[in-house]
Amino acid sequence: MADDKKDKNLTEELDQNEDQDLSKENDNEENQEIDSQSNDLLEQIEDLKNQVLYAKAEAENIRRRSYEEADKTRKFAIEGFSQELLSVKDSLEASLGSDNVDNKILIDGVELTLKQLNAVFEKFNIVEINPIGEKFDPNEHQAMSMIESKEQESNTVLSVLQKGYKLNDRVIRPAMVSVVKNND
Secondary structure, eight states: OHHHHHHHHHHHHHHHHHHHHHHHHHHHHHHHHHHHHHHHHHHHHHHHHHHHHHHHHHHHHHHHHHHHHHHHHHHHTTHHHHHHHHHHHHHHHHHHHOSSOOHHHHHHHHHHHHHHHHHHHHHTTEEEEOOTTSBOOTTTEEEEEEEEOSSSOTTBEEEEEEOEEEETTEEEEOEEEEEEEOOO
């Protein structure tokens, strides 16, 4: 019976050793699997970091290009307008450059130059504000004086000292006017 116990103990020890060996093998396989998953996750993290850096760099490039384009637009926005005004300036210089010009020819030249200027204004949506006889509008007119008059309705523009102008329906210079004041 002692031999049976020794055999049984030996068998149990062998079984335990096999279980430990299997356990170690399973642990090694699990560790290898965990290491593999860990490496995969680290690669994914590195890829995501690179994607974030790329996206940040792209956003910065877009912001910089937009700023440069806006700056160029501001600098050259009036280029077309400026080119159109050059012909008006040329006409004025030509009229001043003539020596023996009578008043009629000079007046005709100035009228033609004014037509050129009005065409430029029309092309670029610059509209004249000339409000004689209209109700005073503080958004478009600047009252320079108040004049008493019984013939005109109160707050009516009696005279225009300087015309105003709008660019695309936005006042760029209000008309300077004299307004009727009634002492009723």
